[in-house]
Amino acid sequence: MNTLRKVSRRRFLQLTGFTAGGLVLGARVPGPGALAGVLDEATGSALNIFVSVRADGIVEIVAHRSEMGTGIRTGLPQIVADEMEADWQRVKVIQAQANPAYGSQNTDGSRSVRDFYLVMRQMGAAARTLLETAAADTWGVPAAQCRAREHVVHGPGGQTLGFGELAARAAKLPMPDTATLRMKAEADFRYVGQSLPIVDLDAMLAGEAVYGIDVQLPDMLYASIERSPWLQGKIESLESDAALAMAGVVDVVTLEAADGAPGFNPIEGVAVLAENNWSALRGRDALKLRWSASAHSEHSATQYLDGLAALVESGPGEVRRERGDVSAALERAEQMVRATYRTPYLAHASMEPPVATARVAAGSCEIWACTQTPQATRKAVAEALGLDVDAVVVHVTLLGGGFGRKSKPDFAVEAARLSSRAGRPVQVVWSREDDIRHDYFHACSAQHFQGALDAQGQVTAWLAREAAPPIGATFDPSVQMNSEGGLSQTFASVPFAVPNLRIESHPAPAHVRIGWLRSVYNIPYAFGVGSFVDELAHAAGRDPIAFWLDLLGEDRRLDFAGEGFNYSNYGRSLEDFPYDTARLAGVIRTLAERVPWKQSLPAGQGWGFSAANSFLSNMAVASKVEVRDGQLRVLEMHGVLDAGRVINPDRVHAQMEGGMIFGLSLALNGEITFERGEAQQSNFHDYPIARMQQVPPVIKTHIMPSAAPPSGVGEPPTPPVAPSVANAVFAASGQRIRELPLGKHLDV
């Protein structure tokens, strides 16, 4: 089992680009030469792979990560501009095509700033160094006496030259040595730490921003695809005459899928190609299709979850982390608490569904897509068409939301295969129904906990057992046990100072494509852990926040040594990013000071609390709810985040607001079920996402001031929300809900 897991983990990393770290700089700053064609929108003199300067002074900065709403297309260039002393008003941001020269472009895992903060500073410093050197050469003075400030280099005798005037000369200089780059003092930061408006704001408000669905090429066809309703079904019969006879329909094309791991491969389907979306959709409705059964065509989510719950309650699983003697401590317990929690499958449902446009011509392919992962898209398309990766160009549009769905390039592969067949550019537009029925679903889970309390109400044993289909199964169907990376998301990495602790797993074979969704396994596991801590606190007759702080114990850096668990730390070393319980305790204490946690409330109202460390950040959430006549209303949500240094505070607040609302949405409403292998939900009427009326009128966010390295922002606000709301429901009503979504038990 261990060997299997290791092999598939390596394959998983290779397939997903989920490797740690950003762009590793060599001795010299990477020059622009390695990037022929990549900076095709840039018109200035290139100073390195991220920066070019036009003669008119406009500084062009490459955004190599995908913009899906986090503000990253602003945040990373804002670091470069600051370090190079560019005037933000004269900066133009250019979106990178897929190219490994930029390092990882896989915009996922809340790691754009974490992995590239230093690299962006180095790129800015390198560009500034070249401009200063060019000025020094022009004036015949030592470069050390020349200083760039606000788009101008100043010489020792008061001379000045603008960036635009220096650009051509600077671009001819050798790349500077990375070791000798002079970096700005942090006290001199002009933009880092400032809430600059996002660069796409005006275009978004005018309806001019270009998303994947807005690409339009001459002679382009639109494709709508009917896919197998269950995993690995094949086309058994197809009648397409009626579809072909419809106005605007050009062709009907089958897309066969190979057997084996789902990976990033398209699901088997039948595409209707038409002159416009409406014709494609109508043609598709006229298809007559039968699908063959598969090993997954009897999958029932209810039965499956019942099975997982029975498994985790039935007995020991494989031990994943252990210290002390849990069994003995449970036997000695003054009071024992046990509970089983369930969380459902979820779909991403970004407002823009997956859409990709492909233009395949002799021996080459161009893709335009709302992709989170341009390089994996390029590789997947090249493999599907039998092309060299160099023959595939991937243009990245804005993403109308991503949340992990658009990390999987199956939709771009569909477009490429269809364009290849049609001999014309093709845009594949997933309908909302396609998006919800054929997602890479977020894993469901069952979790069972047992806790021992002594006579003083101290926790002496923590036993936690889980079963959840692993993401790894999407890439290797033999994987049935969640990985260490998966368990490192709150479940096995619990930071509690309990003397006896055991974490166990049971296998959960996957029957649907399992993917990652904003904060990934932290969603189910933070619900289980955060609910169970609350149950223990109540059993001990303690205040839940004080109880949390007690459980964390003395401030310390966790190393998990000698407990048999290889904590993944989101791919970063514990030296660079320690798991410091003082910072988790810090957000909890700060939150407790900011909310009237102990106020006396009318009957039917209550506060709930939870906290989680995820993506190297710490987040605490308190929610106030009212439960009346079976109706749940969330009245307030408060969040405190420690994410280290923040680049653009307004965007961090926005991610906190949005991440908490995302968490609330899934807590109240989120559930995908399957019967006979088919997803039972299809659109926003049966897979509701939170509407304005469900969102509390009071949402307050606080960012802990910090000069620690930037950790993660996009995902950490989500995990503590569901347990905080469920705990508040208990405080308000005495009803302990151990199953998400809460909407199954209360009107929401």
Place this chain on the structure above:
Amino acid sequence: MKLTVNGTQREVDCEPDMPLLWALRDLLQLRGTKYGCGKGLCGACTVHLDGQARRSCQVTVADASGGAITTIEGLSADGQHPLQQAWREHNVPQCGYCQPGQIMAASALLAANPGASDDEIRSTMSGNLCRCGTYPRIHAAIKSAQYTNAAVEKAEDEA
């Protein structure tokens, strides 16, 4: 078929039952109006038809052909509609995809009911989904625009 869009008469060659959404996007290249669900559930495709907010995925070209259609591209000449300004002031968008529909829904609401209460705003705007969760800022921006409008009207009354 003829459509009057943003004050200009346009000709579209399509079946009369084509939803206005696809005619705007695919035939007239007005791509600020977004597809989100195709069922009138999310509001991403909201436009004005004779001043009323309508889900363009639920209006056929035939139904729209007699009326005056306004899309996000035609809401203001320069992107300075009071709501666009308020959206800027509050940095509302995250991914931005749903925002044209949000702005079109909010502008129809304020045109019909300039003093809409908090509850009326929440009720009307609950027809428009935002997966990024920009609702608190949408609400705040609409309130800002109301204050600005009220101040402008007051100044005009006094003048």
